[in-house]
Amino acid sequence: xxxxxxxxxxxxxxxxxKEIGLTLGEARIHGLIGPDGAGKTTLIKxxxxxxxxxxxKILREKRIRLGYVPETFxxxxxxxxxxxxxxxxxxxxLDREVxxxxxxxxxxxTDLDRxxxxxxxxxxxxxxxxxxxxxxxxxxxxxxLLDEPTNGVDPLSRRExxxxxxxxxxxGTRVLVSTQYLDEARHxxxxxxxxxxxxxxxxxPHVYRHSFPYRVWxxxxxxxxxxxxxxxxxxxxxxxxxxxxxxxxxxxxREAEAVRGMLEKWAREEGTGAVGEESPSWEDVFTRYxxxxxxxxxxx
Ligand SMILES: Nc1ncnc2c1ncn2[C@@H]1O[C@H](COP(=O)(O)OP(=O)(O)OP(=O)(O)O)[C@@H](O)[C@H]1O
Numbered sequence: 001x002x003x004x005x006x007x008x009x010x011x012x013x014x015x016x017x018k019e020i021g022l023t024l025g026e027a028r029i030h031g032l033i034g035p036d037g038a039g040k041t042t043l044i045k046x047x048x049x050x051x052x053x054x055x056x057k058i059l060r061e062k063r064i065r066l067g068y069v070p071e072t073f074x075x076x077x078x079x080x081x082x083x084x085x086x087x088x089x090x091x092x093x094l095d096r097e098v099x100x101x102x103x104x105x106x107x108x109x110t111d112l113d114r115x116x117x118x119x120x121x122x123x124x125x126x127x128x129x130x131x132x133x134x135x136x137x138x139x140x141x142x143x144x145l146l147d148e149p150t151n152g153v154d155p156l157s158r159r160e161x162x163x164x165x166x167x168x169x170x171x172g173t174r175v176l177v178s179t180q181y182l183d184e185a186r187h188x189x190x191x192x193x194x195x196x197x198x199x200x201x202x203x204x205p206h207v208y209r210h211s212f213p214y215r216v217w218x219x220x221x222x223x224x225x226x227x228x229x230x231x232x233x234x235x236x237x238x239x240x241x242x243x244x245x246x247x248x249x250x251x252x253x254r255e256a257e258a259v260r261g262m263l264e265k266w267a268r269e270e271g272t273g274a275v276g277e278e279s280p281s282w283e284d285v286f287t288r289y290x291x292x293x294x295x296x297x298x299x300x
Contacts, residue, residue, distance in 0.1 A: 001023075001025025001174065002023070002024040002025055002047050002059070002060050002061070002064070002143070003022075003023050003058070003059040004020050004021060004022050004024075004057075005056055005057040005059070006055065006056040007019070007020045007021070007046060007055070008053065008054050009039070009042050009046065009053055009054050016042040016197050017039045017042050017043060017197045018197045018198050019056070020043065020199050021199075022202055025061075025064075025142065025143045025174045026174075026190075027174070027190035028169045028174060029165060029166070029175045029177065029187060029188045030174070030175065030176045030177070030190045031190070032044070032177065032192045033178070033180070033184070033193055033194065033286065034194035035195070038195050038196060039197045040178040041147055043194065044145050044147045044176065044178060047176065048066060064143060065139060065140070065143075066141050066142070066144075066145060067136035067137050067139070067143070067145065068147075069132045069133055069146045069147060070147055071147040071148050071151070073129075074132065075120045075132060077120050078119065078120075078121060080118060080120065081107070081116050081118050081120055082107065082116040082117065084135060085107070085134060086103065092139040094138070094139065102138060103138075106134040106137070110130040110131070111130070112127065112134065115127065125153050125157065126153050126154060126156070126157025126160060127157075129157070129161050133146070133164050133165075133168070137168055137171075137173060141173055142174065143173065143174045143175070143176065144173050144174070144176070145176050145177075146165070146177040146178065147178050148178050148180065150162070150179060150184065158181075162187050165177060182281075182283050183281075183282050183283075185205060185208075185286075186205070188205065189205075193286055193289055195290060195293060200290070200293060208285045208286075209279070209280060212280040212288065213254065214240050214252035214253055214280070214284075215252070215277060216250060216277065216278045216279065216280050216284055217250075217256070217259060217275060217278075218245075218248050218251070218275070219248060219249040219263055219267060219272055220248050220275075220276070221247055221248070221272055221273030222247060222272045223247035224270075224272070225249075225266075226244050229266065230243075230249070233251060236259075238254075238258050238262075239251055239252070239253055239259060240252040240254065241291065243287075245283075248273075251263065252284065263275045
């Protein structure tokens with residue numbers, strides 16, 4: 001539907017995106033994951049046609065209907081919830097009767113019907129996002145672009161936002177959604193990993209998981225020994241990576257049994273919690289790409 005070919009985007013001296021090639025609109029829900037400053041907003045604005053690329057080409061299917069939810073709330077704060085939707089419906093050329101029906105449907109779907117007369121500016125963060133999504137799908141777009149819709153939203157509202165995204169996808173609209181929360185990859189059918197303006201990977205979730213080359217051991221309640229163990233683990237030739245996650249220690253290895261034996265021995269000696277194996281988390285999966293990228297620092 002939208003194809004980016006060798007797209008580079010610069011702002012003055014700064015290269016925000018470098019030689020990006022990808023197709024949007026094929027996956028049902030396409031996630032764009034990357035830390036602050038990775039280039040997510042730039043990529044979405046290019047897809048939306050709000051920016052023209054410094055280099056490269058963007059091919060857009062003729063008459064493709066796009067919906068766009070920007071990173072910052074773009075509804076009229078002084079207008080009511082329903083009033084904002086009417087305004088968007090008018091902009092999209094929906095006639096009065098169709099518009100009213102669609103708005104009733106959208107208000108019910110988002111659970112905003114109780115707040116129909118509430119001033120948009122006085123809504124909570126989560127409700128603002130729901131209103132912005134409702135407005136963006138008013139005209140049933142072919143592709144909905146969402147720029148970090150769960151950023152700064154409380155955990156319950158994050159769930160609600162994802163419920164809406166799944167609903168949009170079920171209705172046949174393709175979705176491109178950016179996030180800096182790694183675990184939100186689980187909601188997506190395909191996931192792009194963007195880092196410092198470069199596309200490190202664009203795969204289906206099972207490909208990331210199955211290609212993870214290490215086994216993952218976790219030492220629970222290891223807060224007290226973390227400072228001592230981490231440097232030791234990092235010196236072990238059998239350990240590919242070790243990091244702390246809360247009070248747990250996470251260890252990657254290709255030599256699972258040898259490392260398990262070592263960790264269990266240390267754990268007995270120091271009286272930490274149990275040692276257990278886990279399947280790689282999204283953090284493990286993505287950290288591996290970033291490490292292979294050679295930066296060796298923690299971007300998140
Ligand atoms: N108008 C601009 N002028 C100069 N630099 C910019 C401009 N817009 C973005 N950048 C820079 O380009 C890079 C990519 O920015 P972008 O906003 O696309 O990233 P992002 O992944 O969306 O991050 P964030 O979550 O912080 O918005 C960043 O280093 C940013 O500082």
